[in-house]
Amino acid sequence: MTTPASHARILVVDDEPDLRTLYELTLLREGHQVDTAENLQQARALLEAHRFDVMITDMRLPDGLGMALITDIKAQARNERSIVITAYGSAQNAVEALKAGAFDYLTKPVDLKQFRAVVASAVRSVTPGSADEGALFSKPTPGVVAGALGQRALDRLIGHSQCMQQIKTRILKVATSMAPVMVTGESGTGKELVAYAIHANSHRVKGPWVAVNCGAIPETLLEAEFFGARKGAYTGATQDREGFFQAARGGTLFLDEIGDLPLPMQSKLLRAIQERRIRPLGSNQEEAVDVRIVSATHRNLSQEVQNGNFRQDLFFRLNVIDLTIAPLRERAQDLPELCQVLLARIAQESDTPVPTLPVEVLQELACLTLPGNVRELENLLYRAVALGDGQSLQLDRPVQGTTTLSDSTLDALEFAAAALPTREQIAPEPVAGDLQTQLDQLERSLLLQALRATQFNRTAAAARLGLNLRQMRYRMARLKIDAPGTEDNPDDAAD
């Protein structure tokens, strides 16, 4: 019989009897089944005999480091989620444990509320059927599989180049832990799409997705925006306000353009991440933080650290796992598929037939440096469609540089182009004749245009169309328009 996810089987490893008992009682009270060990040897024996949902281990044990258990679990491809308890101030240990595959960590002295929250989060993330005796007779652990929402988020990332395939595999791998992820890549390479796919494939998918552009917030408002503010904390604060950390509780906080954060705010963010507590402006009470942080930057942050513009300790904290997206010019094989999908989207928005993409245009595109990557490609294609005769495309070349294609790139490009579906295969469904359907289609394309022009910020898109956010949400739901952050959590999305 499999343990229900909310009543998990948990192994606690700690050499201090009082702490062991405290953790055990806390977990029993939550309805979990608990086994305890006081050293590595006992823990290994228990792990050999049973499968658990979660293992909680102290870092320092009489016969070695708790890290060894995390490494064992990883090496044996077991399903246990490990939580490591580290001494206060040993940030390095926590980061190393996360890198070694720990699900999460806690710092001593352990706050029991936080302890329960972290365990609950680990239990929620466990693949059903992975623990207890039932699992001993079950088939080998399947690989990580995306849910429907997660799959859709992955599908939005167009491209089958080696880089994109690796990125998708890594998204699935890193999604299951709480370790902070940093997504790097040039502007327009899809960092936000990747970050959202991590959220959509994590056990936090039912929680909010809050995307923040750190570079777009005036410095004086940063603290209140991040941590919230109490009524009267500053002129104009007429009521209590939630910050990003509160809004993202139980979900993912995406900190885009993290390199733009000024140094004083970097210190405050570091403290919030390290201590997992925040204090809203004007409040004398701290609140526990329960968010997973994914950050992104187009800057070279190591360089920024060297130049003294970014705190090394914060970099270290945020960059536990890094995902780097190659620029489009280094993955020319993605170009045909990207053009095809983007052109189909543009055609649908403007209710015109999908134009053909002559191979010469494709080659011309592949020669461009495209510093703005996919976003720039999108804009180029928009202009090309507008300038074209409705059948074939005409490229309005940007002023920025070009590169010469190597023979292998040309081959890859031609191969990828040949594998694309034909125009007939991707032609949109013919429009049904009735007025309401046609009006719906027109409305849909106008909403999509506004959303795309505002990076899917629904508030800004609504304003462009003279609507309020509620009307926008209603129309998007009615016309089944998905946008990053709007599925499942319409109230918690980026805007």
Ligand SMILES: Nc1ncnc2c1ncn2[C@@H]1O[C@H](COP(=O)(O)OP(=O)(O)OP(=O)(O)O)[C@@H](O)[C@H]1O
């Ligand atoms: N692989 C991809 N497949 C489909 N669309 C993509 C891909 N990469 C980027 N895009 C599109 O390009 C645009 C920019 O993507 P996104 O905002 O995720 O990039 P970014 O790297 O976060 O950009 P910035 O650094 O400017 O914040 C979006 O419209 C996105 O849908």
